[in-house]
Amino acid sequence: MKPGRSKRLSAIIAVHGLSGSWRTTWSAGASDDPAIWLRDRLPAVLARINVRPRIRAFGYDSSYVFTSSTSDLESCAEDLLTRIRIARQTEEEKQAPIVFVAHSLGGLIVKLAINLAHTDNEYHQDVLERTTGCLFLAVPFHGADAASWAELASQIVSSLSLGMAGNPELPNALKRNSKKWTKISSDFVQRGKNMTFRSAYETEKMGRSTIVDEASVRNNVPNERVFPVPGSNHRNICQFSDNENERFGPIGLAMVEVVQAALDG
Template sequence: MSRLIKLLSKKKISSGSKPELSDGPEAQAERLGLFLLKDNTAAINNIDIVAVHGLGGHYLDTWTGDNKNLWLRDSVPSKLNDSGLNSRVFSYGYDSSTAFSKAVTDITDEAAMLLDRIKGERKSQLERHRPIILIAHSLGGILVKKAMIIAHERSSEYGELLGSIKAAMFLGTPHRGSDAAYWATYAANVLKVLQLGRGTNASFVSALQRNSPEFANISQQWIERAAPLKIRTFYETERLLGELIVDKDSARLGIVNEIAIGVAGANHRSICKFSDFNSQKYKIVWNATEELAQYALRPSSTCE
């Protein structure tokens, strides 16, 4: 299974590409954990952005275009700075094949680890009160939701962190689908992409199907946690290997504090990769990012 998961990322980032991390060469060799992509913070107007990849993803590759441009590192911090906003951007890496296709406890464990790592990066009083924006691709959205649910359940430990989460962006995240049949179809489509069209893996499809009640339960429980957030949702408009992996209806939450739009020319893989920062494809995602950042820094960030 791990061999198949690796196929989703077309290319590895070479050692000669732009520096990905500020944590030194040892950290660059790792792929699991919360990695600092860029620290552009200043005295005021600071936000933390945390990106979470989906099934078959990688903390760098998921967000990197064919020309090695990584928008969360190479564009967002500087453009926010131009708007008078300062940011610190992290990307979370985890074993998505284990988290989503084995026992449901693995989702809980992974979400708890995500929370603990974010908390560990926010030690000073100013950092602990810094607004947070969550950005998730595909099933990474399920992990983000579960993390917020756990933060609410363990409020003595994570309540302050939960209160700092002001906004969320979802790219190609399957929000709906409460029945096993939906998740079986989703799993088959994703696996088709992982295998580049060479058939399916019945055990993997069965695993996602088996966990489908938990995915549905997470999405249902999260609706209450979503109430104070400003949410931007993006869905794919082009097929990948003949399939819309997450269609428009599945990608939309359908709640009042969400704005959902399609990304023209984007499939499930390319919806979060941008080679040209001047492109129309990137512009709508950047505009949404800036909007979420401005909202997060408002004195009272409650949705109107």
């Protein structure tokens, strides 16, 4: 990097999954002073390629979105698009490439948001033109099999049992919505063909098996690389303490690759 060269801005938008939030999904360590890698580690990683990230977390009530109809999921995706527009007010922000980071079922919201942006492409032209890639962390695809979607989603609920798993309506909702979830992922294959993707899968079991394995995360889109995160299960694949360099290494590299693709594009 040449001395005095200004850093380029990149918008990083984090979307949590079931039972998640900004503090619980992306943080590790003591609850009173958690290590949040998006805030504490990512800026230094991207500084190596002369990028200054503007990191924002999209919060929503997953207990409502994933237990209700897919129309509620659509409303959540629309809200995500709206909040992106609100956040991009200055000329610098409008020119900044957008990269999504999503965990688990939060990836469905990202995929649906991109699908909806294509449907209303005139209004969401900025998002379509500037969204350059995604880092998916244990985000299931299963675009060809609705039955697999329902089964996998139920496993995710069990693995993330933080209160929502006790909701008796949740398993039925997952099964009821699985066909529409299949369509979201199938449509995304076409919508995301010009983006760069990195899809991470877990390597450690929760209970008797891994929840989202290598086969489950493949989106079957161009410019995708699928990789493992050693020592990670479905819950902690998005959580890294300050000294977990071995686990964090593949995540940091994936973020550099996705953001670098935006700079080179």
